Amino acid sequence: MNHQEIKLELFTKCKQWIANRRNKVETVIADIMESLEDETKSSAGDKHETGRAMLQIDREQAGEQLKEIGKIEDALSKIDLKIKSQYVRLGSVVHTSTNRFFISVSxxxxxxEGRPYYAIALASPMGQLLLSKKKGDVIRFRESDITITSVY
Structure with missing residues (x-):
């Protein structure tokens, strides 16, 4: 695989990862809504009200997760795979002396092809260290010096 194909494959797998997360949360929300409907049909009382309140809290938490997924989707949509840069930026694939990174989403x-790449957000600690660096630059992370061996 060439660099562009690797970048496209990483991007595609990140999109799939986000879609899977969205599907899971939407399934949870649907299950909660169904449970809420069942709670409405059951008899009144303290136990009933507590059950409804707990389901509402779960629904709100799932809604927050859905908002977060939307932000992740938005971040991924800002990646332009056609842009080539010698400097690390959003959408870069970075090889270092220790790992390979795709600067995208966490x-x-x-x-x-059997090799591990780590999809990390630009806002992550490692993403911030790599930002605007180029091949040959050295960063210090967790008391280790890491050399950037390629950026594409």
């Missing part, structure tokens, strides 16, 4: 480890 999706964790993604394997491409």
């Amino acid at each position: 999706a964790g480890e993604i394997k491409i």
